[in-house]
Amino acid sequence: MAQDFAKVGVVGLGTMGAGIAEVLARAGIDVVGVELNDETLARGLGHIRHSTDRAVSRGKLTEADRDALFGRIHAGTDLSAVAACRLVVEAVPERIEDKRAVLAELDALCPSGTIIATNTSSLSITELAAGTSRPSRVVGTHWFNPAPVMGLVEIIRTVVTDPAVLADLEMLVTKVGKTAVVAGDRAGFIANALLFGYLNNAVRMLEAHYATREDIDAAMRFGCGHPMGPLALLDLIGLDAAYEILDSIYHTSRDHLHAPAPLLKQLVTAGMLGRKTGRGFYTYAAPDSSEIVDAVTSDSVMSSASGTAAGTGTAAASGTAAASGTAAGTGTRRSGAPPRPVRTIGVIGTGTMASGIIEVAARSGYDVVLRARGQAKIADVRKKLEWSLDKAVAKGRITLDERAATLARVRATTDLATFADCDLIIEAVVEDLEVKRALFAEIDAIARPGAILATTTSSLPVIECATATSRPQDVVGMHWFNPAQVMRLVEIVPTVLTADDVTATVLEVARAAGKHPVLCADRAGFIVNALLFPYLNDAVRMLEAHYADVEAIDTAMKVGCAHPMGPFELADVVGLDVTLAIVRTLYLEFREPGYAPAPLLEHLVKAGYLGRKTRRGFRVH
Structure with missing residues (x-):
């Protein structure tokens, strides 16, 4: 039968320990908190006071509830006070020697039936448990920071963990309003093992001058719906903490993807640890501030990006270009090259992506020519377009007049020669390189001089499409995200041959369509x-x-x-x-x-x- 923990010990009242103590006390559980000395004890209780005062000010906690919460927290500096608890959570700093020492003391103090939970984000639970006389009753609990806000707790089992212990911890996590997931003992557990490989990959992308920090972050926010971009998230986590977690995972996995990027180490060595120091990949108004003061918008000049991209001289170049000044087009976007005029856009394709681009372009005021292989395909696209516009009217996003105007701007054809007068031609056919190259050769033969040819590929090399034409300087990638009517991101992908004004033009078209364009080099996968x-x-x-x-x-x-x-x-x-x-x-x-x-x-x-x-x-x- 699962235990009902009425009293829980928490050893270590730093940011994480104080958060765990607050969560437990909010759920009606008595907490015995222990700190090293009076100074650190006062600081820990101050963390809880600050957090609960903020909750009261935001209406998430009443003053009476806050006072009752503090009444359930009994804190001091005597470790023996936790001996009567059936569960003790160790939350001292993330150093294995310190944790080993605390667990050894708890093992000697507490009855054999007491469960000892070590709060760690990456250290080996097996190694810590083996240093006690009760390895079957030692378990990992990875709470996420800030604990009062974050909803997940990873419960980490070893090969000898008693299943009843896992059941007890799962019940407790549910009782305090969190979601529990159980995983084996491996560096990084679930979330960090997956998250930090992705974050490290983003640092390598920046380090390779592949895209700006702003565009990398915007791409993942607008393209994947992530609440923060990877580089801004690293600044929030702390670059030193991120480096330590990656290093710990790498020493276990030996996977190169987890080997900390050199740029990350350089920033840590320079003391640029993110928000807590006021400077990391971005520069902040002050230490612990969330206000970025050196953000570079898509309309900024190149010179404004070159000194602030990653916050250091070394990393600065990462914010200004990808493969090279012209190859990635960053010089294009920030050099002020005037865009070419675009009035008519041709779209080749009849799938979901093509239909979405047609709708977005027509709603944005462009005349659109749709090319399909037959009248049945044309009818199918018309049906999709009308259905989508009807839905937009029903939701109050557009009026009936705007619906009619949008449909009036779209004309259809089965003859590619109709595209001869288009200013921008967007290819949105099947993701097959040979099919795309053949189509670009056809388009090249009929498009007027100065027309821009764009491919919507999500991963194929844009340069392959460009070299299928006699005008590679007029070819560019425009990777729209599906559904185009909803998704805000468009990845703009110039090749090493793309003209500056071509890049400027498609950036302007994307903005006019209400999208957020990001710029990246012509490399497999682009950013997202x-x-x-x-x-x-x-x-x-x-x-x-x-x-x-x-x-x-x-x-x-x-x-x-x-x-x-x-x-x-x-x-x-x-x-x-x-x-x-x-x-x-x-x-x-x-x-x-x-x-x-x-x-x-x-x-x-x-x-x-x-x-x-x-x-x-x-x-x-």
């Missing part, structure tokens, strides 16, 4: 897919290693990292075949062993389990 799909592949590897199940992994990333969808939920939506194809493309481009497709992903695709579209993927739909 290059960061997202290795993360999805890592999640599949974690699953096939039987480390945690689908539900636990998805829950950890949604609740612990505020991602709108877990990795398996997202892969099922994207399609496992599409996921596999993009992972393969990234692996072939970078030859990074960690990018090799997980065998389980390949097996599911071979079995025809492709996700929602086949009603079977990682889940049954």
